[in-house]
Amino acid sequence: MFDLPPGPADGLPDEDATPDPIALDSLALHWQVLVGRDRRPTGVRLELRDRGDGPAVPLSALLDSVVRGFVADESTPFPHGLVLLAPIDGAMDAAMARWSAPRNVLLEIPAADLQDETRVRILFESRRQGVRQALRVQDTLPTRGRLQFFQYLVGPSSAVQWASIPVLALDSDTALRADAALAAGAHALVGWPICDRLASKEREFSPAQRAIFELVRLIQADADIQSLEKVFEAEPLLAYMLLTLANSVAFRRGAPTASLRQAVASIGYQRLLKWLVLILAISSKDSRIAPLIFTTLVRGYCMENLCIAAGRPQIEGDECFIVGAFSLLDMITGQTMSALLGEVGLPPAIVDALVDRRGPYVPYLNVVLSLESGDARAHGDVCTPLQLPADAINRSLLRALAAADAMLALL
Structure with a gap:
């Protein structure tokens, strides 16, 4: 992805790594x-x-x-x-x-x-x-x-x-x-313009895209591994990509992973969810979407970090990630958000946030969007409902930027 790889910790301060x-x-x-x-x-x-x-x-x-x-x-x-x-x-x-x-x-x-x-x-x-x-x-x-x-x-x-x-x-x-x-x-x-819809016309979902939505729904429902395995088996390309991911340096532990069930177990539902969201985003063939994909990943990770910092359970953090990561799918695909989510069966709180900008996850989304706007006064206003200190918000953003970088590096 990037054109200037440094050493893994080259130049990092030698003192305590905890930010002030x-x-x-x-x-x-x-x-x-x-x-x-x-x-x-x-x-x-x-x-x-x-x-x-x-x-x-x-x-x-x-x-x-x-x-x-x-x-x-x-x-x-x-x-x-x-x-x-x-x-x-x-x-x-x-x-x-x-x-x-x-x-x-x-x-x-x-x-x-x-x-x-x-x-x-x-x-x-x-x-x-x-x-x-x-x-x-x-x-x-x-x-x-x-x-x-x-x-x-x-x-x-x-x-x-x-x-x-x-x-x-x-x-x-x-x-x-x-x-x-x-x-x-x-x-x-x-910067990169995100107000211009990239797709010239609405497109039907491909079978692979529908399978990804189904996998996201199953993970959200905490379905068993066998249910996910059946969906992967019906989409050979997704199955191949899953096994490739499981055998990458980031996830491989010991002997090679040879089965879909083992791959899902080794990666884990939380990381698998994020990978599926990324695969869905890059399924468009338009070369101009890469900056938007990076932006959606930052939004997703930052919303998740903010949610966890606010003391909410991990399941809500996962749903916040989906809200942020799906927030530009309409721009990427050319379809309305209602059409995108109408048949997917995601939790109502996710759909409400993406389609109607209402519900418990909107305050997190508003903060994330304000971090992109550069309007300091508006940023202060939208941060108030979360009752989080500024250092927690800034940590959430910095960790999100690093996580989005690492996620794209897997592809």
């Missing part, structure tokens, strides 16, 4: 997918904004907490794609001169910082520590000589005409602008 809850609690995060010229995800950009309701936290501590937050519970590896950290209003402190990060983490610097000699010296020392940097431009354009110290330029696609380094273009709010930015020579896009 005070630092994470002071942040409002906003994430965007980075999309390469082949229309596939190449990483993520994270904006870090000060929530403004507590004491100022040094930028080095904020960045450390975010980096550690990806792997805090050790359930997922550190993301393999680019991780572009973009502090919007954090004060640069002297400790930044000694800050280090994994090789695939880049620090986004606003062009205005180049006018401050103290900040320039700190940035220079940070580069000596191996921290790679990207320069964010708006109205003021730096000299070409300044650009040589940065790996990327973050700004409008028009910067391609004069920049001597790869451009990460911000022109991604519509499909037309996104395509134009890539055609103009942008190295990648920051």
